[in-house]
Amino acid sequence: MTEVQEAPSVREPRTVRLVDADIHPAPPQPAVLSRLPERWRRHVERFGRRMPLITELYPRASNGGMRVDSWPETPGGFPGSDLGLLQRQVLDEYDLDYGVLNCLSLLDCHEVPELTAALARAINDWMAEELLDRDPRLLGSIVVPYEYAELSVQEIERCAGDERWVQVLMPGTAFEPLGSRKYWPIYEAATAHGLPVAVHNAGYEPHLATGWPSYYLEEHVAYSFVMQSQLLNMVCEGLFAAVPGLRLVLTEGGVAWVTALRWQLDSAWELLRDEVPALERPPSEYVRDHVWFTTQPIEEPEDPADFARALEFAELGDRLLFATDYPHWDFDSPTQALPRSLPDEVRAAVFGGNAAALYRLPLESRT
Amino acid sequence: MIDCDVHCAPLSLRDLEPYLGEYWREYVDGAGIRVTGFTAAYPPAAPTSARPGARDDGGPAVPNRYELLRGRLFDSAGAPSRVILNCLTGWEAHRNPYYQAAFASALNDWLRHEWLDRDERLRASIVVPTVDPDDAVAEIERLSDDTRFVQVLWPARADAPLGNKRYHRLLAACAERRLVVGIHAWGRTGRAPTPSGFTLSYLEDYLSNPIVVQSHVLSLVGEGAFERFPSLRVALVECGFSWLPPLLWRFDKDWKGVWREVPWVKELPSTYVRRHFRATIEPAHLPAAAGQVAELVEMVGSGWLLYASDHPHDHGPGAERLFEVLDEAAAAAVRAGNAEALYPLLSK
Numbered sequence: 001m002t003e004v005q006e007a008p009s010v011r012e013p014r015t016v017r018l019v020d021a022d023i024h025p026a027p028p029q030p031a032v033l034s035r036l037p038e039r040w041r042r043h044v045e046r047f048g049r050r051m052p053l054i055t056e057l058y059p060r061a062s063n064g065g066m067r068v069d070s071w072p073e074t075p076g077g078f079p080g081s082d083l084g085l086l087q088r089q090v091l092d093e094y095d096l097d098y099g100v101l102n103c104l105s106l107l108d109c110h111e112v113p114e115l116t117a118a119l120a121r122a123i124n125d126w127m128a129e130e131l132l133d134r135d136p137r138l139l140g141s142i143v144v145p146y147e148y149a150e151l152s153v154q155e156i157e158r159c160a161g162d163e164r165w166v167q168v169l170m171p172g173t174a175f176e177p178l179g180s181r182k183y184w185p186i187y188e189a190a191t192a193h194g195l196p197v198a199v200h201n202a203g204y205e206p207h208l209a210t211g212w213p214s215y216y217l218e219e220h221v222a223y224s225f226v227m228q229s230q231l232l233n234m235v236c237e238g239l240f241a242a243v244p245g246l247r248l249v250l251t252e253g254g255v256a257w258v259t260a261l262r263w264q265l266d267s268a269w270e271l272l273r274d275e276v277p278a279l280e281r282p283p284s285e286y287v288r289d290h291v292w293f294t295t296q297p298i299e300e301p302e303d304p305a306d307f308a309r310a311l312e313f314a315e316l317g318d319r320l321l322f323a324t325d326y327p328h329w330d331f332d333s334p335t336q337a338l339p340r341s342l343p344d345e346v347r348a349a350v351f352g353g354n355a356a357a358l359y360r361l362p363l364e365s366r367t
Numbered sequence: 368m369i370d371c372d373v374h375c376a377p378l379s380l381r382d383l384e385p386y387l388g389e390y391w392r393e394y395v396d397g398a399g400i401r402v403t404g405f406t407a408a409y410p411p412a413a414p415t416s417a418r419p420g421a422r423d424d425g426g427p428a429v430p431n432r433y434e435l436l437r438g439r440l441f442d443s444a445g446a447p448s449r450v451i452l453n454c455l456t457g458w459e460a461h462r463n464p465y466y467q468a469a470f471a472s473a474l475n476d477w478l479r480h481e482w483l484d485r486d487e488r489l490r491a492s493i494v495v496p497t498v499d500p501d502d503a504v505a506e507i508e509r510l511s512d513d514t515r516f517v518q519v520l521w522p523a524r525a526d527a528p529l530g531n532k533r534y535h536r537l538l539a540a541c542a543e544r545r546l547v548v549g550i551h552a553w554g555r556t557g558r559a560p561t562p563s564g565f566t567l568s569y570l571e572d573y574l575s576n577p578i579v580v581q582s583h584v585l586s587l588v589g590e591g592a593f594e595r596f597p598s599l600r601v602a603l604v605e606c607g608f609s610w611l612p613p614l615l616w617r618f619d620k621d622w623k624g625v626w627r628e629v630p631w632v633k634e635l636p637s638t639y640v641r642r643h644f645r646a647t648i649e650p651a652h653l654p655a656a657a658g659q660v661a662e663l664v665e666m667v668g669s670g671w672l673l674y675a676s677d678h679p680h681d682h683g684p685g686a687e688r689l690f691e692v693l694d695e696a697a698a699a700a701v702r703a704g705n706a707e708a709l710y711p712l713l714s715k
Contacts, residue, residue, distance in 0.1 A: 061628040173563040180564075205562035209575065210582040211527035217625050217632075218528070218585040221618050228578050229561045236571035256613035263609055264574050264652040267683050271414045272570045299616035302637075306612065306666055313659055330624055 001074045002084030004134060005092075016362075017348075018334060019355035020090060020099040021294045022200075022251050022323035023138075026080035027105060027126040035122035040115050051108035054203040058216040063329060070327030079327035083131055090326045091137050094334050097352065098361060099138055100166060101127055102251060106143045107171040107202030116145035120155050132164045139359065141169040141198055149185040156186070160193040166359040167249060172201030172226045179230070179237035187243050196247035196292070196358060201226055227253030228261055231291065235265060238278030240286040247358065249292045252325060256299040256307070259314040262287055288315055292358055294323035295350065296332040304339035311346070320350045321358065369706040369713065370447040372551075372604050372647050372675035373440065376456050377402050377477060378431040386473035386480075394466065402456045408553040410569060414681060421679040428679045429455075433485040440678060441488070447676075448703075449713055451518060452482060452491040453551055453604065459497045459522050460556035467496040471506055475516075483515045490713060492520035492549050500537045507540045517712040518547045522554025523579045523606060528586030535595065538587075542596035545711040550583050552576035552605035577652070580606040581614055588618070588639045591631030600709055601644045605677055608646040609653065612666040615640060641668070645709050647675035648701065651685030661692040669697040673706050 033041050055065055070089065072082035080086070091099055105123055109116050123143045131138050142159045144152035152168075159165045168190040176182055178199065190197045201223040213219055227250050240246060262284035269276070269283050279286075293316065301307050311317065324332050334351060342350070355361065377383050380395050380402055387395065394400075409416040409429075417428035426435040440446060458470050474494045483489050493516045495503035503519075510516050519541050521529060529538075529550065541548050553576065559565045560575035580603050593599055615637040622629075622636050632639075653660045672689075690698055707713060 208559040209579045260610040300620040301616045
C-alpha cells in the first residue's frame with residue numbers, strides 16, 4: 001500500500017485551476033462485502049455477481065487495460081483501490097485542485113433491487129470513508145441502482161446533503177434507452193438537489209442495431225456511438241424539455257461528434273417536428289443548454305486546427321471538462337493531452353473553470 | 368450526372384408472382400404477406416417519405432412501374448445518365464432463410480425484366496438474403512452475367528457488423544465480381560436502432576441511421592476486409608456524411624493505442640475509409656452557416672461524396688446547400704466522377 005498523505009500539505013488558497021472530471025476508484029471486494037448487510041454479503045459470497053467482467057467480453061490487448069504503473073504493490077490490489085498511489089500519480093503529480101470520482105463497479109446492474117441498492121450504499125460508503133474523508137480534493141459521483149428509480153432516488157436523498165457528492169452516475173447503456181421515462185425520477189431527483197447526472201460507458205451494451213463487434217478496437221470507438229445514441233434518445237423523448245434544470249455530463253464518450261448530431265437534429269426537426277410536440281425549440285438548443293463533455297479520450301485530428309474548428313462549430317468552449325481517466329490505459333496527462341490549437345481562455349476553462357462552474361465548486365481550492 | 372440512390376419497389380406481392388415458384392406463391396398467399404412499402408422506415412404520409420409533388424402522377428411515392436420513374440426522373444432537363452435502383456421492401460425482416468432467398472431472387476428478376484430491360488440508363492443493386500451468407504453468395508453468382516447489377520444492397524441494421532468473419536465469403540464474392548457493397552439506411556424491422564432498445568419516435572429512428580452505419584465502417588476496417596479484399600469498395604447510402612471527420616479522428620487514435628489486437632489492420636483506419644468508402648449526399652446534415660458548410664466539406668473531402676436524389680424521399684434543402692459551396696470541378700466530381708471511379712461496372 002502506498003503511503004497516504006492524511007493531511008495534504010497546506011497551501012495558499014488559489015483560484016481553481018485544474019479539475020480532473022473522471023477518476024476511477026475501484027473498491028476492493030472485501031471492502032464492499034464488509035459494508036453489506038449480512039443477508040446480501042452471504043448472497044454475493046455464494047452466488048457472486050451476475051455479469052462477467054467487461055475485460056472478458058472485450059479483452060484489452062495489453063496490461064488488462066490499465067496504466068502499467070497503476071497496480072498497487074499490495075497483494076490483490078487493483079488499480080484505483082489505493083488512495084496513496086492515486087494521490088501520488090494524479091492529485092499531487094499534477095497539483096490538482098479537485099478530482100471527480102466515477103466508480104464503475106455498479107454499472108453492470110443485473111441484480112435484484114434490494115441487492116443492487118445495498119451494493120450502491122456499500123460502494124458510496126466506501127468512497128466516502130476511504131477517499132472523500134481522507135483527501136479534501138476528491139469529489140464523488142453517487143452510484144445508484146439505476147434500474148430501480150425509486151431506490152435510486154432514496155440513495156440520492158441519502159447522499160445529497162453532503163456537498164462532496166457533486167453528481168449522480170448513470171451507465172452508458174441500461175435496460176432501456178436512457179431517455180426512457182423509467183429513469184426520469186433519477187434525473188428529477190438529481191436536478192432537485194442541484195446535481196448534474198454523468199453518463200459513463202460500462203461496455204455492457206447489447207449492440208441491438210448491428211450485432212456485436214469482434215474487437216476491443218471497435219467496441220472502444222463505438223463508445224462514442226453509444227453516447228450519440230443516448231443523447232439522441234434523451235432529446236427525442238423530451239427529457240430536457242421535461243426537466244429544464246437537468247445538467248448532463250457525457251463522460252469518456254468523445255466530444256467532436258456532437259457537432260454533426262446537432263446538425264442532424266435540427267435538419268430533421270424542421271421536417272418532422274409535428275411528430276414531437278414536446279420539442280418546442282430546435283433540438284440542438286437542448287444539447288447546447290444541457291450537456292457537458294469530458295475530454296478523455298478526445299478526438300485527435302491529423303491537423304490540430306480541425307479540432308479547434310470542430311469545437312467552435314459545436315460551441316463547446318464552456319462545456320468541456322478536462323479528464324484523465326486514471327487509472328485506465330489511455331490516461332491523459334494535463335500537460336500533454338489537449339491540442340495547442342486551443343485558444344488560451346478556452347484551455348483555462350477546460351482545465352478548471354468549466355468544472356468549477358458546473359459543480360459549483362468553491363472558487364478557491366480547499367487547503 | 369449519376370444518381371446513386373433511386374428507389375423503386377413492388378406495390379404488392381402480386382407484382383412478384385411471375386417470379387416466385389408455386390410453393391412460395393402459396394406461402395405468401397396463405398400467410399397474407401404484404402409488401403407495404405416499408406412503412407416503419409417510410410411512413411406513407413411523413414414529410415420525409417416523399418417530396419411535395421412526388422405523387423402528382425397518381426402513382427405511389429416509391430415508383431412501382433418504370434413509366435412512373437421515367438416521368439419523374441428522365442423526362443425533364445438535367446436527367447441523369449445513369450441511375451442506381453435500390454429496391455427496399457423491408458423483406459429482410461423475415462427469418463425464414465428459404466423464403467428470404469426465394470424473395471430476393473424474385474425481386475432481382477422483377478428488377479431485371481421490368482426495369483433494367485426498359486431503359487439502358489438504369490442500373491441496380493442486387494437484393495441478397497441476409498440470414499445466410501452462402502445464400503447471398505449464391506444469388507450474386509446467379510446474376511453474375513448481368514453487369515447491370517453494379518452493387519449489392521446490405522441493410523444498416525443487421526445481425527452482425529458486415530466485416531464479421533461470417534461475411535468474408537460474401538465480401539470476397541463482391542470484390543471478385545467488382546460489385547460495390549451498398550450499405551443502406553434502415554434494415555431489419557424488429558431490430559432496435561439504439562444499442563439498448565427501441566425508440567418511441569420516428570425522428571429518433573430516422574436519425575439513428577447515421578450512427579448505426581458507422582459500426583459497419585469500424586467492422587470492415589477493424590476486421591481487415593480491405594487487406595483481404597483490396598478491390599472491395601463500399602457505398603454508404605442514405606446515412607449522411609457529416610459524421611465522418613470525428614469518427615476518423617477517434618478511430619485513428621484508438622488504433623494507435625490498441626493496434627496489437629488487430630495486426631491485420633496495417634494502415635491508419637482513416638486511410639482505408641478514404642480509399643474504400645464513399646457516401647451519398649442525401650441526407651446532407653449541414654451547419655446553419657454557409658461558411659461552416661464549406662469548412663465541413665473541406666474536412667470530409669468532396670471526393671468522398673456521391674450524388675443521389677434519393678427519389679422519392681425528402682431530407683430538406685441540405686443537398687442544394689452542399690452544391691452551393693462546391694467549385695465547378697468538385698461539383699462535377701460529386702455529380703459523376705466519384706461514382707464512375709467507385710463503380711467498376713457502371714460504364715459497361
